[in-house]
Amino acid sequence: MKNLHFLLLLLLALSLSAQHTSITTEDFNSDGIKDLLKCSYEIGSNFGGGECELTDGKTKSKFSLSNFGCFCAIKKRVGVAAELRKKENEYFFYRLKKEILPKFRPTPDQSLIWIINSSLHSQEPSEHRYFDLTFNPKIVWRQEEPELPSTYYIEMGVQILSKMIPAERNSAAPRSRDQKDYLVYYGDTHFAAEGSKTKDFIPVAKNDAYEILKTAHGVIAKKANSYKWLFVTDKDINASPQKLRWASIEDVVLHDSYVIIKQGLAPDNEYHIYIIDIESGIGGRLKINFDFLLEKGIEILDLTPKERFSIENNTIRIGRKRKILKFPLTEIKHELAILAKGN
Incomplete structure (x- = not known):
């Protein structure tokens, strides 16, 4: 029987609709009874x-x-009942994992570490002048070539998982603090976007200090022989497209020691813009007032790509002519520096 992992990846590549049920009768635990x-x-x-x-x-x-x-x-929590983990049920547990889960990995790769840390160290300030989301992934430079994300699962404590996946906080029965569940990471979706022909990082910008690479849903910085993840699209942290076969990383700009990212949210016409301090890793999502543009009679679809996002005179600009939203980069970088000092 095919592993569900492959079925899920197939869906990400193709827009299909299907149902299938299989029934297998077998003595899985070798007790003489099927x-x-x-x-x-x-x-x-x-x-x-x-x-x-x-x-x-x-x-x-x-x-x-x-x-x-x-x-x-891009990730999924798979709950495991305590009864299933008992010694007498190990054969049942093994078979269910074989059907439901991809390969096991004892530790997360750096892209998933970015997601885990950002899940635990993000805030949604309501009164900040420029940001409606900030995150601090606490990622350090790695002295090696970046590893390509892949699909796998890891084991994690339920307390951390409940913080990472807010929608499931109240959906499960009470669990003890030492219990563990599984976290499935669909890392292959970094390269499963429509039109993607190769499974590799794509260079997008470079200056004397840094080279910036991207995937369909992530951004990496390289410095000499080291690298670090700067951003990963995750619906529980920073939103996502309706389907991950639609690439979310649309534009990436290297601005001195900062990266500015335009994140698409297809099929929604609105989008997000983030600015990230490469060295600290701390980032913020700009508070974009799309209603202002609508009040001025400007529809997003009527804007050219440059009018939707450009940088001129050290300012991020959205709009046209005098009907423009402006975000001064000098002030925004200063705000990120303040956040870095607080961490």
Whole structure:
């Protein structure tokens, strides 16, 4: 039976809609009595995945794992019941993981570390003059070539996972602090965007100190023989397109020791702009008042690419003629420096 991982990647590459159910009868735990495994796979337009339920032929106990979720999510929490982890159920657990999960990895790669740290160190200030989101991934320079993200799962404590994935905080039964669940990371989506022909980082900018690379959903900085991740699109941190087969990283500008990123949110016409201090890694999302443009009679779709985002005279500009939103980079960089001192 095909692993669900491949079905999910297929959906990211193609817009399909399908359902499939399989039933397998087998003595999985070698107790002389056949057990029943029922797996339901659903591939829709925006959501998909599957759930497998295994029934113990002797005790009639039922165990399940599911990875059903939104194709806008680059990560997914898979809950594991404490009963399933018991020694007597290890064969059932093994089979369910084989059906539901991709390969296991003992530690996260640097792109997932960016997501984990940013999940735990991000804020949404309501009164800040320029930012409606700030994040501090606490990423250090790595003395090696950047590793290509891939799809895998890791094991994590439920307390951290609940902080990382807010939508699921109140959806699960109470868990003890030492319990663990799985976090599936769909790293292959960095290279699964429509039109993508190669699985590699794409150079986008360079100056005397840094080279900037991107994927469909992430941005990396290189300095001499070292690198660090600066940004990853994640719906729980900074929003995302409705489908990750639509690339979210649209524009990347290297401005001295800062990177400015335009993030697309297809099919929504609105977008986000971030400015990130390369050395500290601290970043902020600009507070863009699209209603101001509408009040001036300007629709986003009517703007040229340059009018949607440009940098002139050390200022980020959105709009046309005198109907322009302006963000002074000198002041914004100063605000990022203040945030860095506070951390």
